Amino acid sequence: MKMLINVPETVVDDALRGIAVAHPELVVDVGSRVVVRRDAPVAGKVGLVSGGGSGHEPLHCGFVGVGMLDAACPGEVFTSPVPDQMVRAAAAVDSGAGVLFLVKNYTGDVLNFQMAAELAEDEGVRVESVLVNDDVAVTDSLHTAGRRGTGATLFVEKIAGAAAEEGASLDRVAELARRVVESSRSFGVALGACTTPAKGSPMFDLPAGELELGVGIHGEPGRERRPMMTAREIADYAVDAVLADLNPRQPVLVLVNGMGGTPLLELYGFGAEVHRVLGERGVPVARTLVGNYVTSLDMAGCSVTLCQADEELLRLWDAPVQTPGLRWGR
Amino acid sequence: MKMLINVPETVVDDALRGIAVAHPELVVDVGSRVVVRRDAPVAGKVGLVSGGGSGHEPLHCGFVGVGMLDAACPGEVFTSPVPDQMVRAAAAVDSGAGVLFLVKNYTGDVLNFQMAAELAEDEGVRVESVLVNDDVAVTDSLHTAGRRGTGATLFVEKIAGAAAEEGASLDRVAELARRVVESSRSFGVALGACTTPAKGSPMFDLPAGELELGVGIHGEPGRERRPMMTAREIADYAVDAVLADLNPRQPVLVLVNGMGGTPLLELYGFGAEVHRVLGERGVPVARTLVGNYVTSLDMAGCSVTLCQADEELLRLWDAPVQTPGLRWGR
C-alpha cells in the first residue's frame, strides 16, 4: 500500500508540522504533541480538551478553535495519547474555570485520560471528564468495553464548545456534554479496510462484493459481513440500527460522515438516502452535516449519527464556530 | 470496486438531492442540474458561474455561496456539463451586471461553455469567459489542448468571487480572474487510480511501488511513472515543476490539495514538506490551504498549486466566504 509519507515513525510529527503552517491561529507543540488555540487560556472560560489516536482527522486537532476545543492531544495513529499530553494541555488552557476532558470510550483513551485527570488535579487544575459512547454496533454491557465513541464526538465537542464560549460553568458544560452523549447514537459501515502506516497493508480483508457492517473508526472489523448493498439499503440498515437504540421525540441533528476513502459525491448521495429513511420513519430533521469529519484514514465507508436536539442544544449547535474543520456563523 | 451508490446512472442526481438537504442556503435544481445561491440574482452584482464534470467535489457545487460562485453546473462524472445548464444558470444569476463564466481548460468544458455563452448572449445576458489553465504537467503548445485547469480554479473562484461580492464590474472581475490564472501553476501526483461509477474499475493500472507524476483530475494517466517516492521527494518534484514555470516575485498562496483518497493526516505531512521546499527555494508563503478541494473521486494522491499574490489578490483571498466547501471571515 502506497502512502504519501516519509517514514511511518514520523507520520504524526510531520502532520503536526503541516497543521502548524496551515493554521497560524493554532499553537502546535510538535514535541509535546499538543495543539492549543492561540488565545488560550481565555479568561473565565472553561477549557475543553480532547484527544485520541491520530488517523481521524479533522477530529480532534481540526476542531480546536473558537467555539469548540481549546486543545487537542493527538496520539500515534489509532493509539490513544499519553497522560503527559493531556496534563500539559490542561495546564495550557485552564483559566481557573476548570477543564473538561472529552473522552471517546476506548479502554486506552479512558485509562490515559483518567491518569491525566489525576495528575492534573494534583497540579491544582479542576478537571471533569465526559465519556462519549454512541456506537450502537457495540452493545453496552458488563461483558464488553461498552459502546465506542465515534461520530457523536463532533456533536459533543461543538455543543460543549459553544456553551463554554458563552461562559457556562464547568458543571454546566459537563452536564450539556453528557446530554448530547445520551441523545446521540451512531452506526458505521465499511466498503473497504484502511491501512495504517505502521502495518502498511489493509487492516482486514474485505472481499470484492462484500461490506462490513458495524465498524468502528480504528480499522477494526465490524460485527457482520454481508453481500454488497446499495446506498439505499445501507441507509435503511444504518438508520434503523440507530433508531433501535434512540427514539427521538425531537428533531434530530444528522451527521452523514465519510470514513475518508469515499468520495464526497457518493457521500452526498448517501445523505439523500438517509433523509429519505428518516422521512419514512417519521423522524424530523433539524440540521444535516455531510462530510469527512470523523475518519479512519483511507477507509471507504460511512457512518450515520443522530442526535436528538432540544432547543438549547440546537441553539448551541448553530452558534459560531471557527476551527480548521468546522466553521460557521459570526 | 465497491461504491456507496444506488446505480451508476443516478449518481449525480442522488448527490444533488443530498446537497439540497445538507445546504438549505442553496437552491438545487436536480432536474436541470443547476445549483444557485438562494439570494441570486444579487442586485448590481456580477454573476459568477462555473461548472464541469462531477467527481471533483467540493468543486464546483461546494463553492457556491456568498463571496464565491453564484451558480454551478455539474455534468456527469468527469464529463463537462451541457450548454443548457450554463444558459439556465446565467439567467438565474444575472442581475443586469453581466455574468462571468469560469471555465477549466478541457476541450469539453471549453466547447460547451462557448456554446452556452452564445446562447445566453442571444437571450440578452452579457457574458465574459475566463479560461483556467494551470497544470504544468501539460505543455501549452499548438500541438496539445493546452494546460489543464486544476487547483488554480479554487483561487480564481475565490478571488473573483470576492471582487464580485464587493461590486466590481464584469470587466474588472474578469481581469482579476485572468490575473489569478496567469499567476497560478499546479502539479499533481497519483499514488493510486480512481474508479468512476460507470467504469467500475480503476481508470489505470498503477503497480505497487510506483507512482504517476503529472496527473490531472479526471483519472487520466500522467506523463511519467516512477518508483514510489517519499513525501519529501514528491514535494521537491512537484514544487520544482511548478517553479520551473512560475517565478514568483511576491509571496504565494499555497494550495496543498488532496485528490480524495489520501488521508488528511498524510496531506498535512505533505504540506509541511511543501513549505520546507519553498523555504529552501527562497519563496515566501502568504497563505496555506491544506485539504481535499479539487478532487478526483477516490484517487490517492495530491497536487500543489502556487499563486503569486499581490496585495490586491491577497486582500480578496482573505475576504469573507461562505460556501459548503470554503468558509471564513465575517
Place this chain on the structure above:
Amino acid sequence: MSETALDAGFFLRWMTVAAASVDREAARLTDLDSAIGDADHGSNLQRGFAAVVKVLEAEPPQTPGAVLTTAGRQLISTVGGASGPLYGTLLRRTGKALGEAASVTADELRAALRSGVDAVAQLGGSAPGDATMLDALDPAVEALAASFAAAAEAAGQGAEATVPLQARKGRASYLGERSIGHQDPGATSSALLIAALAEAADQEEAK
C-alpha cells in the same frame, strides 16, 4: 453512386441504427477512452443517442434536414464532454446544409456532410492527423463519392489509422507520446456512425 432519393424516413433510420450500434459498442468505446482519456465516451454517446431516438420518435421531423438538426441539438443538450458539441455540430451543420428539401440525393448528402465535418474541424481547431474523430469522418466523406459502403470502409480504416498517431487534440493529447499505440475513441464512434449510415442505405436498397 445511387441516385435514390433519401427522405426523412431514411435519416430517421440512420439515427436509429446509429443509436443501436452505439448502445452495443458503449463498453468498448469507454474502454478505449479509459486508456487515453477519462472513460466516458461510451456512456456519453449512449445517453445522447438514446435521447435522440426518443425525441425523433416522439415527434418525427418531416425533412432530412430537420431530422439531423433536431438530432444535433439533442446531442448538444444531453452529451456534454468534447464529443457532445462536436457531434452535435456535425449533425446540425449537415442538417442545415440539407435545407428544407423533402428528400435529397446521395451527392447532396455528401456535400452537406462536408460542411458538417468542416464545422467540426473549425469548432475543435483540429485537422485530420490529430488522432480525433476527424480521422474517420474526413476520409469517409471523400469515399462517399463512390458508395455508402466505401464510406463505411474508409471510416473504419481511418479509425484504425489513429493507433500509431500521437493525439494532439482533446484529453488524449495530455499523454504526449504515451497516446501513441491507442485507437482514438471518437474516431471509433465516428466509424460506427458512418457504418450506421451504410446500413441504413442497405435497408433502403432492400426495400
Place this chain on the structure above:
Amino acid sequence: MSETALDAGFFLRWMTVAAASVDREAARLTDLDSAIGDADHGSNLQRGFAAVVKVLEAEPPQTPGAVLTTAGRQLISTVGGASGPLYGTLLRRTGKALGEAASVTADELRAALRSGVDAVAQLGGSAPGDATMLDALDPAVEALAASFAAAAEAAGQGAEATVPLQARKGRASYLGERSIGHQDPGATSSALLIAALAEAADQEEAK
C-alpha cells in the same frame, strides 16, 4: 525456588531482555492485534520499551523498586493505548511493592508482582478469562512459586489459552463472538515479558 538475591542489575537486565524480545516480536504482536484490534500493539510496546531502556541506561536506578517504577512511568509516558497505562501500572505497582531494598528475593518479587497484577485487574476492570494480558500474567505469578521457568511456561500457556475465549475487555470485545479463535496480543506480550524475566534469571544463575 532459588534464594538468590536479585539486585538492581538483575532488574535492569530483565528490562533489557524484555525490550529486545518485544523488538524482535513486534511484527507478530501487531499482526495479532490487527486480527482483533487496531494493529498497533507491537509498535506501541516497541516504542515504550525502547524509551525504557534509554532512560534506564542514561541514569540507572540503584534499587530493584526504582528500576521498575522508572520503567513503569516511562511506559505510561510513551506507549499510550490500553497497554501503556496497564503495563505501566504493572511495573510501577510491582516496583512500589518492592520498596527501597537494595536486593530482593524471588518470593518478595512474586508477592510484589501479585500486587502489580491485581492493580492491572483493578485499573482494567478485568479478570482472568476475559482474554487479556491477565490470562498470561495471573497464572505466571502463581507458577513463580515453583520457578522462573515455570512462570514463563505458565504465561505462554495462558496466552495460548486465550485463543478459544471470547474477548470481554479492550478493543477485541467489539468483535463479540468473532474474537473467538484469536490469541490476545496483550496476553502474548505478557508471556514475552515473563519469558524475559526467566531469561534474566538464567543469566543470573550462569554468572
